[in-house]
Structures are given as C-alpha cells and as structure tokens.
Amino acid sequence: MNDRATDSPPGRLASWEKRTEFPLFMAALLFLAGYAVRVLASPGTEPWRGVALALVCVTWLLFLVDYAARLRLSGLGLRFVHAHWLDTVVLVLPLLRPLRVVRIYNAVRYRRDQPRLDLYARVMAYAGLSSLLIGFAGALAVYQQEHGAAGATIRTFGDAAWWVCATLTTVGYGDVSPVTPGGRAVAVLLMVCGLALLGAVTGSFSSWLLQVFSREDDKRPPERG
Structure with a gap:
C-alpha cells in the first residue's frame, strides 16, 4: 500500500x-x-x-x-x-525563497527524527529568520536600484539596510525612500512581507497570552459568593 x-x-x-x-x-x-x-x-x-x-x-x-x-x-x-x-x-x-523556510524546517526535522517545536516558538523562529533573510535581500535589491539614480536618498548599503528595517517593521520614518520604479517595486514587496510577518507574530503572541491567562484562570480557586 x-x-x-x-x-x-x-x-x-x-x-x-x-x-x-x-x-x-x-x-x-x-x-x-x-x-x-x-x-x-x-x-x-x-x-x-x-x-x-x-x-x-x-x-x-x-x-x-x-x-x-x-x-x-x-x-x-x-x-x-x-x-x-x-x-x-x-x-x-x-530573493523571496526564504519565505519557504517553513518547509525547510520540516524537511530537517523529518530527516533527523526530531520533535517539532511548540507552535508559538515555530512562528517566532519562522518570522525571525524570514525577516532577516528577506530584509537582507531587499536591502541588496533596493541598493542596486537606487544608489546611482539621480535624486536618490539611498546612496549606501547602510541607507538601504536602515530603510528596510523601517519598512519591514511598518514604521516608515520617511528620511530615506526609493525614487526609481525598480526600487518602489521592491518597496511594495517588502511592505506586503512586513505586514504578513508582523501579523503572524502579533497573532501568535496574542494567542499565547490568551492561552496563558486561560490556564491561570483554570488553576485559580473559585471565588466564594
């Protein structure tokens, strides 16, 4: 069979x-x-x-x-x-291949016969590693598009890395920003990835807190009338 x-x-x-x-x-x-x-x-x-x-x-x-x-x-x-x-x-x-890091973890775990991490630990690990790799790739891509463009504010790789951090975290200081079509296309992709990763981490953390509070309520002795 x-x-x-x-x-x-x-x-x-x-x-x-x-x-x-x-x-x-x-x-x-x-x-x-x-x-x-x-x-x-x-x-x-x-x-x-x-x-x-x-x-x-x-x-x-x-x-x-x-x-x-x-x-x-x-x-x-x-x-x-x-x-x-x-x-x-x-x-x-x-450059978006790091998004498939979830499947990499499963493949390694099956190969080594290791137990799975807790759901919340997995979400945090996936989001953290994906953010790191996608952020680095995005910084490279936007630097390649921007550093030689007329009127560009992203002139060094450090500027690109700072801009990626502000974009992925949805802060968006606005001190540096892409001006070329290619750089703005990279920006859109990073915005989407940042929102998705931030939503996954926030949702997982909120769910974990609710679970912890629920366990504490279950262990608490009933109040007397």
Whole structure:
C-alpha cells in the first residue's frame, strides 16, 4: 500500500520535495551570497563579480529544473502554476525563497527524527529568520536600484539596510525612500512581507497570552459568593 502511495503523482512529488528541499535552500543561500557580491563589489574587482554572476545564474537554473520536475511529477499540468503559486513567484523572484523556510524546517526535522517545536516558538523562529533573510535581500535589491539614480536618498548599503528595517517593521520614518520604479517595486514587496510577518507574530503572541491567562484562570480557586 505504501508503494502505491509512493508511485502516485502526489507521492512522487512529496518524495522529490523531501529529497531536494534542503539542498535547494542551500542553493538559495548561495544565490543570495552571489547576488550580494555582485551588488556590493566595486566594478574593478574582477574576476569576483564574474564568478558571482555565474553563481547566480547556476543557482537560478537549479530552481528552474526543480520547478519543471515538480510540475511534471505533480500530474496537474498547468494547474500546478495556480495550485503552487508561491513556488511560481519564488521562481520569478528567487530573493523571496526564504519565505519557504517553513518547509525547510520540516524537511530537517523529518530527516533527523526530531520533535517539532511548540507552535508559538515555530512562528517566532519562522518570522525571525524570514525577516532577516528577506530584509537582507531587499536591502541588496533596493541598493542596486537606487544608489546611482539621480535624486536618490539611498546612496549606501547602510541607507538601504536602515530603510528596510523601517519598512519591514511598518514604521516608515520617511528620511530615506526609493525614487526609481525598480526600487518602489521592491518597496511594495517588502511592505506586503512586513505586514504578513508582523501579523503572524502579533497573532501568535496574542494567542499565547490568551492561552496563558486561560490556564491561570483554570488553576485559580473559585471565588466564594
């Protein structure tokens, strides 16, 4: 019966994802490292910029091969694009791959046979790691778009990192802001990610507090009339 489940399209897809998720996450980190070198290295630092560009292209091709394999194994045809919309977005924008850190955690846990963390601890860990990786990627992207533009206020990577912190936390000081179309597109993505991550953390923390207070009420002796 297990063989039949494994031979079915969902079983083959799950088996492929289990084997490739962690290596692809490492490839995503290599993509981010190559992109960082490409953006932050000065134009005269060859051959490192060329190596970084090759690394970015190779890792993106790995994402493309993985997407094509999963499309074929799923048996859904083009419906796979709609059913797995996050995978499609990540293929187009590999810098968003940290959003799939939830599946990375599950793959590592299954491989090492470790118990799952508490729900609230998982939410905090996912949100924290995702914020860190997406924030770094967003700072690189907006710095690449902005630092050479006329009238730009984001001139250094430090300016970009400060702007990302203010954007992801929904503070928005407004002292620096993107002026190019590409930089503003990055800003929109970071705003959406920031709201989603902040909402997840706030909701989880509120739920945890309610659970704690409920337990305290249950343990409290009944009041006398």
